[in-house]
Amino acid sequence: MSPAAAASMLLGASMALMLCGSVTFAIGLLLMPWVAGIALLFSFAGAVSTLSSGFFGKPAAVIPPCKGAPPGRICSPIGSDVLVP
Template sequence: MRPASDAHQSRLLYELCALLLTVLRASPDDGAVARPLLPRHVTPAGVASMLLGASMALMLCGSVTFMLGFFLMPWVVGLGFLFLFVGFITNLSGIWRDIILWPSVACSASDSPKEAPSPCT
């Protein structure tokens, strides 16, 4: 059984959709008897309730979007920090490998037959 607030929200959304469909409804069916179209009079209360319903729907959708972002933002930040940490560790191991293997790289670069013998050997 749904709580009373959910039933109330569902009823409000149903009424809002019904009001919007009534306002946006096309001309009468083509098969209907042709009668002169009288201009529809929209009351100020109808416009106010339509705008109130539209603003309520936007507020509900906006608050849901905000809550999703609010709950998911720590996961996004955590994932970003994880990638940053993994990238740092990957580069750190490359830097240490270059520091440790630097003498052997320097010696292999200077081993050419045209130059004088290197002090590495």
């Protein structure tokens, strides 16, 4: 391979990289407002969802006492007859 052929090959490779890089940059520059807008829309929707479900979330489920259990005791969550203090 002659030096001129090597220089021509390197020049072609660098031109291809510059062209592809600039096209990629242009596509990213054009799509950036859309990506930022969608990110803001999703964050706004998440904030509205959080606020609509209550500031601290929903209260924990209250387990009703068993029939015949002494006051202050509830049934075991596994459904057995053992009472939990």
